[in-house]
Amino acid sequence: MRGLAWIDLVLLGQRGNLFPWAPVFLGLGIGIYFLAPQEPSTMTLALLAAGGLGMLFVALRRPGGWSAIGWGLALIAAGVLLATVRAHLVAAPALYWRYYGPAEGRVVGLDRSASDALRVTLDRVRLQDVAPWRTPERVRVSLHAESDAEIRPTPGQRLRITGHLMPPHGPVEPGGFDFRRHAWFRGLGAVGYTTRPVEMLPPARGDPGLPVLRLRMRIAERIRAVLPGETGGVAAAVTTGDRSGIPREALDALRGSNLAHLLAISGLHMGLLAGFVFAAVRGCLAAIPPLALRLPLRKVAACVALLVAAAYLALSGGNVATERAFVMTAVVLGAVLVDRRAFSLRAVAVAALIVLVLRPESLLGPGFQMSFAATTALVSVFGAIRDRGWTLGPRWLRPALAVALSSAVAGLATAPFGAAHFNTLSRYGLPANLLTVPVMGAVVMPAAVLAACLAPFGLESWGLRIMGVGLDWILGVARFVSSLDGAQGHVVAPPPQVLPLLTLGALFVVLWQGRARIAGLVPVAAAGLLWLGAERPQVLVAESGGLVGVQTPGGRALSKARGAGFVARVWLENDGDGARQDNAAARWPDPPGPATPRIRRIDLGGQELVHLIGKRAVRSFGRCRADQIVVTSVPAVIPGGCTVYDVRRLRRTGSLAIDKGEIVAARDVAGRRLWNSPPPRRRRLARADTQ
Known part of the structure; x- marks a missing residue:
């Protein structure tokens, strides 16, 4: 009881300066939702709501320091509930298979891609032979046709393209930035590109034509x-x-x-x-x-x-x-x-x-x-x-x-x-x-x-x-x-604990009143030490199976000098490495031979990693050994006792990180969330479309 009385006394000393902590506790609840390995169940949400209301009752009925504790816990519960509701409210159809064919839509956004191509965002999308309830509400397409270089579609303009569309990709490495989650909250159900000329269509009858966006343009x-x-x-x-x-x-x-x-x-x-x-x-x-x-x-x-x-x-x-x-x-x-x-x-x-x-x-x-x-x-x-x-x-x-x-x-x-x-x-x-x-x-x-x-x-x-x-x-x-x-x-990418520790410590230094605020420097220092000691995975494997990166004394070696450029750039940036992809590919110790130019091998110390690029490489590879890990960008059945990650298996696991013999999959780190798990009915249909 003496300890509880001390807590009450300390919080009373902060009276008048506690409101700035409100977004901190609300943010803690939101962070808990996004860190959870799966969506909270209905029972969990009901308990959170009841607990939050109970804490709110305590906050209103018990004056003093206990009121602050009640408000803090109520805000944490509110943060979890708020993020859950928001994630369900923005739910929209998304592709769970690769699509190639005609697509139509209305231009609602213009920007440029990483390759400096004009990129359009379309709504009111139509895809050939795809039911409306399965069609994404919005898609984003890069225009790569040479004849489109001078095209500048106007907002509200309807376009018809022959495009390659695919689901928003997951993290390029386990624990990395999840574009699929980002796209979920932006309403993007598919991304892709077209290499064929774009056809301009007249606006639909009765369409006001996005007057504000047209004025902007x-x-x-x-x-x-x-x-x-x-x-x-x-x-x-x-x-x-x-x-x-x-x-x-x-x-x-x-x-x-x-x-x-x-x-x-x-x-x-x-x-x-x-x-x-x-x-x-x-x-x-x-x-x-x-x-x-x-x-x-x-x-x-x-x-x-x-x-x-x-x-x-x-x-x-x-x-x-x-x-x-x-x-x-x-x-x-x-x-x-x-x-x-x-x-x-x-x-x-x-x-x-x-x-x-x-x-x-x-x-x-x-x-x-x-x-x-x-x-x-x-x-x-x-x-x-x-x-x-x-x-x-x-x-x-x-x-x-x-x-x-x-x-x-x-x-x-x-x-x-x-x-x-x-x-x-x-x-x-x-x-x-x-x-x-x-x-x-x-x-x-x-x-x-x-x-x-x-x-x-x-x-x-x-x-x-x-x-x-x-x-x-x-x-x-x-x-x-x-x-x-x-x-x-x-700068090397920090471990996931660094930013929360750094933020909470800095906020304690700024928001807490009195000399005790110096205690906030402890988590800040801990975050700095964790960052300085950050270690990157020995091996990274792209979700497509099209690229492998292995740490060597000279930096991360990439299995290809071209292709999967976005993945390569992110890996090297996370390593704190400013090298270009072709320079990183030159670090690979096993140069491609003339007979098998698309088979890359590298020793991991007790195991050998083999990257098979394309169908010809798979056919010429033959049997494998138990001490080999084989990665391939195409469906493959390879005889032998090796561990095989072909493109079909990688679609289930996501990108991989291999370190000290342990294999970590991006899907295991991200969990099963709304943005990466299609509903059961759509999952069956998506599987049928990919076969």
């Missing part, structure tokens, strides 16, 4: 007409969210200099836009004495800024990152309207709660993690400066020091998450941001507002050309920084 086309080349592509991206006009070279330069975040319409753009409109409206009204004396200028300016931010949300397409940015901006402006402190940890917590309730799956994404890490760190640091009465040097120097400090704080807060998700570190990212973020705020965003104001008079080109000057500077900095020796470093 018209604005983007007008911007690219005034600002040709990569400048226009970047300008269209930061105003409408359309990245389809950005060349691959410009994207690589922005990523190599840690400036790619300037392309995403996220917190930075929404904050700069709303801040500029707020300051401009308030300044203009203050210059009119009758209005300045009679109106609450801050509240009027906040209302106008909120309306402009909402219009920007609609214009940008309303993707997840922009929705999150709008929520955060709305919370800040709402605090102004109710005369509360706009920038506080409470405001950040409210924004996080809204985002998690609307999209629980965003918890797992780098966008959510990096944006809230940066915002929490900035509010904490500048709040501490404000509360302690510190100043940032002389008045004339404060703006520059504030920009430098904010860039450093945001960069340090987001660096671990960026390194964990993208396996890269930009060594010169801080100076690059110091040289470009002020230009984005002082030139690019104000010029975009000016162009919008002049557009009704046909004079938008004045604002766009000013915008282009700022973007040319940003692109020039990106090219210069990314070309420096050692501009980009590579």
Whole structure:
């Protein structure tokens, strides 16, 4: 009982500072759902609901520290229930077999693939000889036909293609990023490509034609007409969210200099836009004495800024990152309207709660993690400066020091998450941001507002050309920084425990009040040690059986120099290896012989791994031995006592990791979830279609 009384006393000491913990506990519940090896049963959900209500009753009936415990447990239960409901609400048909043939659909999205091909997202899909209830609601197709190079379909345009469609792929290695789960929550039921020309069809009768999306694309086309080349592509991206006009070279330069975040319409753009409109409206009204004396200028300016931010949300397409940015901006402006402190940890917590309730799956994404890490760190640091009465040097120097400090704080807060998700570190990212973020705020965003104001008079080109000057500077900095020796470093992928430990420890340091907050450094240090000691699997096998990667003293050796390029790139990035696929293939110790060029062998120390590429390799291989592991990209029956993973078996297991004689399958790590397990009836039909 003495221990319980001590807990109650400690929590009472945190009274008034516990609300920012609400999204933390809700996020814990959401994380528990996604980490579970299988979907929670109805009985489990009922018990969670009853337990959550019981804890809520305790929280309301028992004041003091026990109230905080009750709220925390209730929020964890709510997180599990919320994520479960969301996963079932977004359920939609998906392909569970490979499809080749005619496909029709309406264009609802345009972007570019990793190979720099134009990529379209289609809804209202029709597939030949596929029943409507089995047809995906949305598919994403890359256009690779040479005749399609100059094609730019308009939103609402119906297309007919002859395409290769396939289910969204699972993790390229056990425990890796699960694109199948990502596609489930995005409503994508199939992905693929076409190498044949696209046929444009007239819109369906009565179809309104997606007016907002069409307006976005018209604005983007007008911007690219005034600002040709990569400048226009970047300008269209930061105003409408359309990245389809950005060349691959410009994207690589922005990523190599840690400036790619300037392309995403996220917190930075929404904050700069709303801040500029707020300051401009308030300044203009203050210059009119009758209005300045009679109106609450801050509240009027906040209302106008909120309306402009909402219009920007609609214009940008309303993707997840922009929705999150709008929520955060709305919370800040709402605090102004109710005369509360706009920038506080409470405001950040409210924004996080809204985002998690609307999209629980965003918890797992780098966008959510990096944006809230940066915002929490900035509010904490500048709040501490404000509360302690510190100043940032002389008045004339404060703006520059504030920009430098904010860039450093945001960069340090987001660096671990960026390194964990993208396996890269930009060594010169801080100076690059110091040289470009002020230009984005002082030139690019104000010029975009000016162009919008002049557009009704046909004079938008004045604002766009000013915008282009700022973007040319940003692109020039990106090219210069990314070309420096050692501009980009590579980081090994962390173990799965690292980010949760790091996040919870850092949150304890920021949110807990008193000297005990230093205890949060313990899990942070533990996360760092785990990351430093991270070991990669000795062998990785692609789900298709088309690629094998083996760790050697010189780095991971790949069995093929071409093909499965996405898988190869991710493996090498997770190893912290910046090599290209052809260079990694040259590390394979057994060069292909002239008689059997598609049979690759490598010794694993007591076992031999053999990769058979194609049917000819399987036919020429013969019998195998008990000490061999054979991987092949085609269906195969190989006599002998070896372990065989052909393409049919790999479809069931997913990608493989082999380390110290232990074989781990991606399906075993991911479990049986909604997004990777077709319903029984569809499973039988899918099996029939693949035979």
